[in-house]
Amino acid sequence: MTKVLVTGGAGFIGSHVSEELIARGYDVIVLDDLSGGFEDNIVKGAGFIHGSITDQQLIHHIFQEEKFDYVFHLAAYAAEGLSHFIKHFNYTNNLLGSINLINASINHEVKCFVFTSSIAVYGASPKLPMSEEDTPHPEDPYGISKLAVEQELRVSHDMFGLNYIIFRPHNVYGEKQNIGDRYRNVVGIFMNQILQDKPMTIFGDGTQTRAFSYIKDVAPLIAESVQIPDAYNQVFNIGADQPYSVNELALSVAKAMGVSPQILHLPPRNEVKDAYSSHEKIQRVFGKRPVTSLEDGLNAMAAWVKQFGSRQSQKFKHIEIRKNLPAVWLE
Incomplete structure (x- = not known):
């Protein structure tokens, strides 16, 4: 059975993505420190490891033991406005924690790394709706950290062959x-x-x-992305x-x-x-879907x-x- 890691799987988007993955027959392991999520959000049938992505030794151990095929990285502290006032916390959790996962994915030959970024990377775009072709100009530390991880995934693919898929969701609720x-x-x-x-x-x-993007319009696309070859090594806006x-x-x-x-x-x-974005690219690659x-x-x-x-x-x-x-x- 294909084994996947879902970071932040006790949180909001992560729990829905986990549910979609289990429905598709994957063996799901959730990693979450429960700082923003809840244990009762963890989907029945998923394994659970209580721990943080900032713990390098734990990440190394988990990857060595579990032999993941895919990583779905949804763990983050996604408070854009507050991120100005918690810079160290923001970069430790949202950037350095992601680097721990990327390093482990390279070392253990993960087939694809799926990352939930944010339209916060665009900042105050002079053109609306925001497009994946636009030059990002984040205006808060949260957006900066997300863009840095996107760039790290790009250079990790170029240097080490780590495949990735990046989603930029926005204002997801549900x-x-x-x-x-x-x-x-x-x-x-x-x-x-x-x-x-x-x-x-x-x-x-x-x-x-x-x-404002309804969760059940977002989670299925993230879950099925690793089975869509044309999605590999691409960036997609996703949402309403x-x-x-x-x-x-x-x-x-x-x-x-x-x-x-x-x-x-x-x-x-x-x-x-x-702040709202164009979804022409994801519709072209994934096909048009009903929107709630x-x-x-x-x-x-x-x-x-x-x-x-x-x-x-x-x-x-x-x-x-x-x-x-x-x-x-x-x-």
Whole structure:
């Protein structure tokens, strides 16, 4: 049986990708330190190793013992805005941890390394929608770390023959998302605030635009990618096409949750105003697939959230820079 490693498999996207891989007959091993995920997210039938990608010795041991055919690397701390204030933590987890996996994949002759990057690599693109042909210009440490891993995979392929597939997802939401994380995943934050009878908080005037991507439109493509030869050594945007303002999103989330919208605007933070991408390339290589509407996706997530309940948001304990930190993150 083909054996695969899924890092971050107790997290949101990783758990869905693991489920898709098991459905396709793979032997799945999940590696997760449970810093952002939950053990009950781990898919039935998957093996589980509790540990961090930053642990070099552990990574070496796992690869030596398990003999993986493929690696699906989804472990990350994906908080773009917060990454300015946690630079060491960001680069240790999102860059150096990835390097440990790349080194091990080369040394143990992994057939393909699948990496979830982010459209954060584009920064404030002068052209919308963002295309894989655009020159990346990330504006936050999170995007910088993702772009560095992309470049490392390219040179590792050139030097050592390590095949890779890079996906740049954006604003993914859906069931199993950690709605208690106060720093990332705006849909989850809104739903958690509603469950706690709090207003939905929006940085700035809410006119910033994003395309919000339903998880079940994203995870199957990532899982099946290693069986598509034309996907090898390529970069793909993946997610929804239709952009919405954050104000529009808030109204849609309130409707899905069955409440009247209550919105509190906070001082603006440093973020890209408009970010959404083209998916012509992935449609060309993978074929066109049905896309879940924002309304249907939010309704599905809302049903899960109501059953699951609210989560208490925890403060991030590793703030390294407090200058210009949004006041709401200090509360």
